[in-house]
Amino acid sequence: MKFFATVALLATAVAAAPSQRLFNLKTSGASNSSHNDLYISVGHGLISDPLNSEAVFSGPSANRAAAFSFVNGTILLDTESKAPWALDLINVAGVRKERAQISVKPTHGSKGFSVSRQGVEGPSETWDGWLWCPADMAAGQFLPNLHFLSKSVQDPALPAGCDKIQLHAVPQSSA
Ligand SMILES: *[C@@H]1O[C@H](CO)[C@@H](O)[C@H](O)[C@H]1NC(C)=O
Numbered sequence: 001m002k003f004f005a006t007v008a009l010l011a012t013a014v015a016a017a018p019s020q021r022l023f024n025l026k027t028s029g030a031s032n033s034s035h036n037d038l039y040i041s042v043g044h045g046l047i048s049d050p051l052n053s054e055a056v057f058s059g060p061s062a063n064r065a066a067a068f069s070f071v072n073g074t075i076l077l078d079t080e081s082k083a084p085w086a087l088d089l090i091n092v093a094g095v096r097k098e099r100a101q102i103s104v105k106p107t108h109g110s111k112g113f114s115v116s117r118q119g120v121e122g123p124s125e126t127w128d129g130w131l132w133c134p135a136d137m138a139a140g141q142f143l144p145n146l147h148f149l150s151k152s153v154q155d156p157a158l159p160a161g162c163d164k165i166q167l168h169a170v171p172q173s174s175a
């Protein structure tokens with residue numbers, strides 16, 4: 001019943017935006033169990049994009065988990081400086097495996113997040129599910145990172161090397 005209690009709590013948080021209630025994002029539902037129970041953190045960005053950071057999977061310990069809050073359908077990163085960083089879905093036309101990042105200046109795709117029993121969901125027009133994907137070392141990534149499936153491109157059903165996951169918003173760990 002803990003699961004439903006969490007959802008109810010978050011539904012309240014969403015309705016009462018802006019909310020200061022902080023949460024961590026945690027994976028579940030992966031076909032490879034080593035991709036479950038991982039927290040989202042903020043990691044090294046792409047070489048080609050030094051301004052923004054990546055939404056990376058930091059591991060099963062909450063120590064490095066990023067704290068977020070819902071504000072008006074956006075997912076804001078909680079930072080000491082209160083800088084406007086937000087979870088941003090990068091939509092590229094014709095691409096199935098789309099990238100999520102933590103952007104300084106959120107553009108399109110960063111609004112319209114919602115919470116259901118399946119966890120946190122992206123905007124229904126563009127988002128078709130979350131992906132765990134391995135680090136792209138050539139692009140400058142050190143850790144596996146968050147991607148999502150485009151709704152407008154159906155092939156391949158599952159991009160190579162990636163695993164479908166759910167992201168659940170869990171109340172911020174006190175660890
Ligand atoms: C499961 O994921 C881990 C870490 O990504 C990987 O090392 C392992 O090979 C994967 N197992 C299978 C069966 O794909």
Ligand SMILES: *[C@@H]1O[C@H](CO)[C@@H](O)[C@H](O)[C@H]1NC(C)=O
Nearest residue numbers: 017018019070071072073074
């Ligand atoms: C939320 O969105 C509404 C409608 O667009 C806007 O009027 C309001 O200022 C927003 N609130 C915050 C905290 O951004």
